[in-house]
Amino acid sequence: MKLGDLTELAARNLREAVLRNSLTTLGISVGVASLVALLSLGVGLQQLVDRSVARAGLFDTISVRSRQSTPFGQDGGGRRSPRNAADLTPPRPLDDAARREIAALPNVLEVNPEVRFTAEARREPISQLVMVAGMAASSRNSGTLDGLNGHFFSSPDAQEAVLQGDLAKRLIDVGQAPATLLGQEITLRFAQRQALPSPSQQAATDAPNQAIGPDEEAMGYSIVPSEKKFLVVGVTPTSDSGGGPVGFNNAGIYLPLAVAEKLQVVQQSDLRDVARSSQAEGTRYAALNIRASSPTAVAAIEASVTHMGFAAFSLIDVTRNLRTFFAIFDMFLGIFGSLALAVASLGIINTLVMAILERRREIGVLKALGAADRDVRQLFFAEAGVMGVAGGLFGVLLGWVIGRAIQFATMIYLKRQGVTPPNIWSVPWWLVLGAIVFAVLISLASGIYPASRAARLDPVEALRYE
Amino acid sequence: MKPLHVTLRSMNVPVTATSSNGFAIRADRVSRHYHMGETLIRAVDEISLEVGAGEFLALLGASGSGKSTLLNLMAGLDRPSSGAIQALGRDLASMSSEDLATHRNQTIGIVFQSFQLLPRMTLEENVELPLRLGETPRDDRPARVREALERVGLTARTRHRPTELSGGEQQRAAIARALVNQPKILLADEPTGNLDSKTGEEIMSLIAQIHRPPSGAGRTIVMVTHERVLAERYADRIVTLSDGAISREERLR
Numbered sequence: 001m002k003l004g005d006l007t008e009l010a011a012r013n014l015r016e017a018v019l020r021n022s023l024t025t026l027g028i029s030v031g032v033a034s035l036v037a038l039l040s041l042g043v044g045l046q047q048l049v050d051r052s053v054a055r056a057g058l059f060d061t062i063s064v065r066s067r068q069s070t071p072f073g074q075d076g077g078g079r080r081s082p083r084n085a086a087d088l089t090p091p092r093p094l095d096d097a098a099r100r101e102i103a104a105l106p107n108v109l110e111v112n113p114e115v116r117f118t119a120e121a122r123r124e125p126i127s128q129l130v131m132v133a134g135m136a137a138s139s140r141n142s143g144t145l146d147g148l149n150g151h152f153f154s155s156p157d158a159q160e161a162v163l164q165g166d167l168a169k170r171l172i173d174v175g176q177a178p179a180t181l182l183g184q185e186i187t188l189r190f191a192q193r194q195a196l197p198s199p200s201q202q203a204a205t206d207a208p209n210q211a212i213g214p215d216e217e218a219m220g221y222s223i224v225p226s227e228k229k230f231l232v233v234g235v236t237p238t239s240d241s242g243g244g245p246v247g248f249n250n251a252g253i254y255l256p257l258a259v260a261e262k263l264q265v266v267q268q269s270d271l272r273d274v275a276r277s278s279q280a281e282g283t284r285y286a287a288l289n290i291r292a293s294s295p296t297a298v299a300a301i302e303a304s305v306t307h308m309g310f311a312a313f314s315l316i317d318v319t320r321n322l323r324t325f326f327a328i329f330d331m332f333l334g335i336f337g338s339l340a341l342a343v344a345s346l347g348i349i350n351t352l353v354m355a356i357l358e359r360r361r362e363i364g365v366l367k368a369l370g371a372a373d374r375d376v377r378q379l380f381f382a383e384a385g386v387m388g389v390a391g392g393l394f395g396v397l398l399g400w401v402i403g404r405a406i407q408f409a410t411m412i413y414l415k416r417q418g419v420t421p422p423n424i425w426s427v428p429w430w431l432v433l434g435a436i437v438f439a440v441l442i443s444l445a446s447g448i449y450p451a452s453r454a455a456r457l458d459p460v461e462a463l464r465y466e
Numbered sequence: 467m468k469p470l471h472v473t474l475r476s477m478n479v480p481v482t483a484t485s486s487n488g489f490a491i492r493a494d495r496v497s498r499h500y501h502m503g504e505t506l507i508r509a510v511d512e513i514s515l516e517v518g519a520g521e522f523l524a525l526l527g528a529s530g531s532g533k534s535t536l537l538n539l540m541a542g543l544d545r546p547s548s549g550a551i552q553a554l555g556r557d558l559a560s561m562s563s564e565d566l567a568t569h570r571n572q573t574i575g576i577v578f579q580s581f582q583l584l585p586r587m588t589l590e591e592n593v594e595l596p597l598r599l600g601e602t603p604r605d606d607r608p609a610r611v612r613e614a615l616e617r618v619g620l621t622a623r624t625r626h627r628p629t630e631l632s633g634g635e636q637q638r639a640a641i642a643r644a645l646v647n648q649p650k651i652l653l654a655d656e657p658t659g660n661l662d663s664k665t666g667e668e669i670m671s672l673i674a675q676i677h678r679p680p681s682g683a684g685r686t687i688v689m690v691t692h693e694r695v696l697a698e699r700y701a702d703r704i705v706t707l708s709d710g711a712i713s714r715e716e717r718l719r
Binding site: 001002004005009012016361362364365366367368369370371372373374375459460463 | 538541543544563564567568570571572576578582584586587595596598599600601604643647
């Protein structure tokens with residue numbers, strides 16, 4: 001029998017026992033709906049984590065330090081390489097030459113020095129000890145500052161600051177919004193390096209100590225307190241509303257990277273560099289942050305940097321484990337969702353077996369008129385398939401509604417808890433398509449037994465059946 | 467097998483087709499035995515019978531004599547336990563179930579005592595069913611259905627369901643369904659058994675017309691009946707069965 005005739009006859013047969021077949025189809029729909037609702041929740045949660053990690057720059061950022069720097073060096077945490085003779089040689093300095101070499105690696109978008117220091121942030125009469133970080137101009141479009149109140153730095157040299165929302169709350173009076181700090185000045189007090197003059201310079205002039213410039217050859221430096229005012233141009237969302245930068249670059253105050261570099265703030269690595277003799281070219285960096293062109297390029301860059309003699313660290317391994325976790329999580333959700341579909345498949349078998357009993361004589365007539373066993377089998381398969389398609393389509397719709405309801409209820413609950421609700425629900429196209437195909441396959445599989453039983457009916461016996 | 471039949475039809479082969487030896491149906495020591503519990507039932511026991519092309523054969527006998535079983539074997543609805551049965555020269559016993567289905571669809575038409583129309587379908591849908599199963603192109607079907615219903619005088623009732631028709635009308639619709647694929651052989655299993663005598667006469671007249679139409683070639687007909695009067699009036703030959711074997715054979719015409 002041709003497919004068109006087969007489908008027509010199947011649809012007609014299904015219409016004849018509309019209540020029973022509708023209930024069976026509804027069973028499939030509930031199974032598909034549970035599958036879609038659970039998996040859409042799993043996918044939504046995974047996307048939520050992916051978005052958070054991507055926003056923090058964890059996917060495409062590699063932190064590079066000198067081998068002896070903690071926490072990534074031989075004496076610290078992070079990746080360890082086998083101890084060999086090369087480990088006993090002085091570590092390669094993280095200087096301008098190294099920065100140029102790293103920047104020349106394939107798939108490296110930019111290499112920026114990491115400038116982080118502790119400072120006192122003061123807005124009379126309140127003062128707070130805070131972590132300050134330099135922020136590269138590329139962060140403007142990276143999503144790091146999504147939801148920012150105010151604006152990004154007006155120029156790379158602007159004496160401007162972006163405040164983390166939680167810090168801003170601590171610098172204002174109770175009851176005020178963090179955004180009220182926009183347009184106001186805050187004072188940063190920090191420890192600054194000041195170069196000690198060389199003996200020749202000392203002889204030439206008795207000028208006071210000056211901050212060390214990048215090209216100056218210092219004989220050493222003294223540490224003095226210094227203060228500088230910055231205009232607050234941006235305030236990130238507070239952490240309880242799910243905002244604000246996290247990850248490598250987490251800090252209370254962000255300054256333009258170039259401005260932060262020029263402050264000549266004492267960093268942890270400075271003391272070690274003074275104590276240890278090294279032949280650095282130009283500026284020595286505490287750490288460099290590499291931004292890769294894509295998360296897939298991170299592993300190769302990390303390997304190259306390690307091969308160059310530096311300690312490199314990225315969260316690619318952590319995210320890989322995270323993805324594995326979600327794959328397993330989704331699999332379990334899928335299994336639980338499929339249980340309802342498995343029960344529904346029993347409903348299909350029951351319905352079709354009942355149909356065989358009821359339509360026994362009809363099957364006999366069909367065979368007497370020239371239906372082959374194959375035709376009868378295909379007819380029952382078609383009926384199971386039609387129920388599968390209808391159940392799949394309706395189930396996806398039902399699953400979508402259930403998912404929306406879960407999302408809606410979650411939003412209400414989180415809002416009552418004072419937390420900005422994230423989107424924890426997503427129905428990608430592959431889930432819709434996959435659920436429908438899965439429903440059809442399950443339905444067809446359920447139709448195997450009834451269809452073969454119907455096909456095997458003896459026409460003479462079937463025609464005698466009353 | 468289906469393409470072969472289609473080709474023959476498209477070549478306008480005469481409706482009264484015969485096998486190479488001149489017989490439409492030939493049974494050679496054919497038996498159909500089955501077990502009922504531990505008892506062996508010999509429903510048909512080594513019957514040899516030949517039905518000529520264009521012949522009207524009536525199978526007479528009491529209930530349980532094996533006449534319906536023999537008809538089912540001729541139809542290819544059942545397989546013999548032993549022996550051979552040929553239709554138009556082809557051995558039904560050696561056919562695959564697919565080929566038997568094609569045989570039932572293309573070579574023979576069957577009329578049952580209880581009509582066996584599908585109650586959920588209209589008359590025209592019932593008549594169209596063999597065309598669907600034979601994969602006749604959709605465009606050709608309406609004309610074929612109309613022609614078959616015209617032949618049995620039911621063109622006014624095409625949209626009615628079987629339950630809305632009288633017994634006679636239902637049997638005429640069943641005959642239209644049996645003829646819609648223009649089979650060479652018509653097998654009728656007590657076609658008047660569920661009808662009153664007057665309606666039975668009408669149906670027999672219709673079958674007689676199908677056997678020998680006013681114009682054109684006729685068909686081979688094998689009819690099972692227990693009404694000797696009808697058999698004597700319309701059949702060319704009467705074969706009487708008793709306990710699964712032929713007990714008497716009478717040529718009338």
